[in-house]
Amino acid sequence: MSDLIYRVNMSNLSFSIEEVPAGWMGLGGRGLTSTIVASEVDPECHPLGPNNKMVFAPGLLSGTSASNSGRNSLGAKSPLTGGIKESNVGGTSAGIFSKLGVKALIIEGIPQDTSSFYQLHITKDNVEFIKVPELVGKNNYFVLDAMLAKYDKKVAVMSIGRPGEMCMLTSNISVKDPKGKLRSHGRGGLGAVMGSKKIKCITVDAADYKEVTIADPEKFKAASKIFTKALQENPISGEGLPAFGTNVLVNIINEAGGLPTRNFRSGTFEFAENICGETMAENIKARGGDTTHGCHAGCVIQCSQTYNDKDGKYLTSGFEYEMIWAFGANLGIKDLDLIAKIDALMDDLGLDAIETGVTLGLAVDAGILEYGDGERAYKLIAEDIANGTPLGRIIGSGAGNLGKLYGLVRVPVVKNQSIPAYEPRAIKGQGVTYVTTPMGADHTAGYAVATNILNSGGYVDPLKKEGQVELSRNLQIASAAVDSTGMCIFVAFPALDDPACLPALIDMINARFGIAITADDVMNLGKNILKTEHAFNLKAGLGNASDRIPEFMKYEKLPPHNVVWDFTNEEIDEFWNF
Amino acid sequence: MINVTVKLFAQYRENRFKVEQRVYKKGIHASEIIEELGVAKALPIGVLMVNSRHESESYILQEGDIIALFPKVGGG
Incomplete structure (x- = not known):
């Protein structure tokens, strides 16, 4: 059926x-x-x-x-x-x-x-x-x-x-x-x-389901084997992610001067070593946690983990880079265990780690708490947000709204959604994704960090404008297609560098449904998705003027590279010319 | 001779160090430091930065440089 x-x-x-x-x-x-x-x-x-x-x-x-x-x-x-x-x-x-x-x-x-x-x-x-x-x-x-x-x-x-x-x-x-x-x-x-x-x-209900039907099981099996091998042999999906989790990024983004710190005031955090993936992996080893945990059945990357406290007692799991950045560098908390405690609290309450962390980083500018005060941050979440006090409602409404209510200018949002863990001024390709994706500032929509910083899929200089719009566009088209397959975004790392990966993925789709789509069809699917989403946004009132970086990033230089956001509106609007 | 800060990350730290001040002969290339430390034997260099900018292994180190060596890493 x-x-x-x-x-x-x-x-x-x-x-x-x-x-x-x-x-x-x-x-x-x-x-x-x-x-x-x-x-x-x-x-x-x-x-x-x-x-x-x-x-x-x-x-x-x-x-x-x-x-x-x-x-x-x-x-x-x-x-x-x-x-x-x-x-x-x-x-x-x-x-x-x-x-x-x-x-x-x-x-x-x-x-x-x-x-x-x-x-x-x-x-x-x-x-x-x-x-x-x-x-x-x-x-x-x-x-x-x-x-x-x-x-x-x-x-x-x-x-x-x-x-x-x-x-x-x-x-x-x-x-x-x-x-x-x-x-x-x-x-x-x-x-x-x-x-x-x-x-x-x-x-x-899971008591009563049947296995999905595969049109060509032999072809599926063969393609699946090649695909799995590509994931396992890639140094990022096969080695780095299982060993250190996504939090391996703290050090490299910090070293590149692109780690947004204290509400996007600097690109480096002096306590990065306290919160980095290497420290996290050491703690897990010493405390009897687990560095490899898949977020879904069939995951061979296993980037998630179980993180325990000093006494070996469970603190949290699924402890991701963006969460650790949001409460670490961005809110100035240098105690990884305290960030883990906040992570577990937010899982239970059901709060977006990025939106909540960026809002609290901005709440420092509003005088609500001090940088590094993790105990106060915990209380604001556990007592104010959870109970819906007026202050909790303000924080719970996100950075854009808190910024308006407190008359703040340095509000790091695009389309009212908080900018995640990569500085757009210092990682410009990622900035292009933030301003152009129909999703509002979203790092997963077109992960230009890969090519700007991680040398995946080639290299485009993160501090220069050249090539960034095209890079972001290509990545956003590919991501929209990958997001349709049910695949984890981290298949992008082998897909960018291993020529066997993407054909195997397409072969699996063909074998599953008994069809014959090509790589071009997949790219066209990605393009159509983006255009469909963009058309919706235009009708919703989110036109070109919403594809913009917060103004303070155009005139405030970000250390250590002392860079500003320097794209013209015309350069950004060129994104949609495809 | 020149003073160089060497930073190692991820698997490169195992049985080595996180950060060290080291002295090298003038004109040394980044590739020679990589060779000396033996970091690339098991996992090739993924990213090499000098003073927070990407450089190639042929880069010639200068007095006071900070060189950072990463295997291929990723996340998101």
């Missing part, structure tokens, strides 16, 4: 299971979520109102045995940016959706009676709407435990914490991973969209 579209209407608590329209057939992941959002959501709608929709879609290869294919995409109009959003996540949801035959889950409407929160339980032929008063006011791990007590242990769980219930723009959606920890649809305030629809959690 072929895959189907599951459509849920929260306005009257009904559902339908539909055939896949011909135009959506070859799409998955981001390609499918953005296509559905663009065709069904009014770009002018209020993101928290009845006319926004949430669209979940596993990637084209999710649910198969292909390595690293377990990413699930979620699309909607973002309440943070006001534009289209796709946020993808590891965890177990993509594989289980695929095995159940769910090509996409579309959730529309808002209940007439907003006094209750619901659990949606998706099974092969049914969607149950269950009122969950016992989960209201609780956070993600409480919800996860309740669902694991109720269903088969493999059940997929997607949930929001209290900030999501309160529709805060820093709230995300948490997803159970294979070890029973949490991963996140992190960015763009999608937890608020789920909260607005009065959905506390979504569970997907």
Whole structure:
């Protein structure tokens, strides 16, 4: 039986299971979520109102045995940016959706009676709407435990914490991973969209699924073997990421002068060594944690980890570079264990690490806390954000809004979304991605750091403008396509440097569906996705004038290279000329 | 002779050092320092920076330079 579209209407608590329209057939992941959002959501709608929709879609290869294919995409109009959003996540949801035959889950409407929160339980032929008063006011791990007590242990769980219930723009959606920890649809305030629809959690039945059908199993197996080998033999995906995690980046980005420090005042942090990946790996070794943990089944990279405290007691997992940067260099905290404690708290509450960390970095300028005061940062999250005090609501509304309320100028956002862990003035290709991606400032949309700093896919000088627009465009097209396959973004490292990698990926898609797409088709898919997303944003009011870096970066020189953002508007607008 | 700060990262640190002040003969190339330390035997050089700028292994070190050596690393 072929895959189907599951459509849920929260306005009257009904559902339908539909055939896949011909135009959506070859799409998955981001390609499918953005296509559905663009065709069904009014770009002018209020993101928290009845006319926004949430669209979940596993990637084209999710649910198969292909390595690293377990990413699930979620699309909607973002309440943070006001534009289209796709946020993808590891965890177990993509594989289980695929095995159940769910090509996409579309959730529309808002209940007439907003006094209750619901659990949606998706099974092969049914969607149950269950009122969950016992989960209201609780956070993600409480919800996860309740669902694991109720269903088969493999059940997929997607949930929001209290900030999501309160529709805060820093709230995300948490997803159970294979070890029973949490991963996140992190960015763009999608937890608020789920909260607005009065959905506390979504569970997907794993007791009753079947394996996905492969059109040409032999061809699939052969291609899959080549692909896995490319991942394992690449020095980044095969050695560096398993050994040090994504946090290996602290030192190299710091050395290059591109580590945003104390709300983007410098490109180097004097305590980088305290928080770097090498220190983290040493701590894990000494304290009995685990440096290798996959965020989804079938991951051969294993960049995640379990991080314990000095007494060997569990502190957190999925401890990523962007989180450690946001609270480390950007907020000036030099105690890695304290950052880990904050990470675990934010997982439980369901908060975007980047948006929350950048907002707190800006809150120093507002006089709310001091740089390096991790205890105060912890309290602001645990007490103010979690309880929705007026100050918690301000911080929970993200950096752009906090900046406006406190009359601040140095506000590091693009399309109202916080700029992540790479300085656009010192890593200019990445800056081009921040200003042009339809997602708002997002590092994963086109990871030019690879070619500006890491010598992956060649080298383009990070401090010069030449070649950056073209680099970012090529990477954004490729990323949009990869985000449609269900593949983890880190397959990009072997794909950039190993000629066997990308053809093997395409062969797997062809063998899965019995089709014959080419590399050109994949690039065209990426281009179409970007154009579809851009067209939505233009109708939502996010035109060229929103493709801009915060003005202070144009006149404030960033040490140590003393560089400013020096692109003209015309140079940036050239991005969309393809 | 010239004074050079050498920084090592990721796997290059194992059984070596994080950072050291070292003295070299004038005119030394980065490749000779890499050879002397033996870092590239198991994992080739991924990124070489001098004073926070990318350079090639043929770079000739100057008094006071800071050279940083990384195997291929990545994340995001």
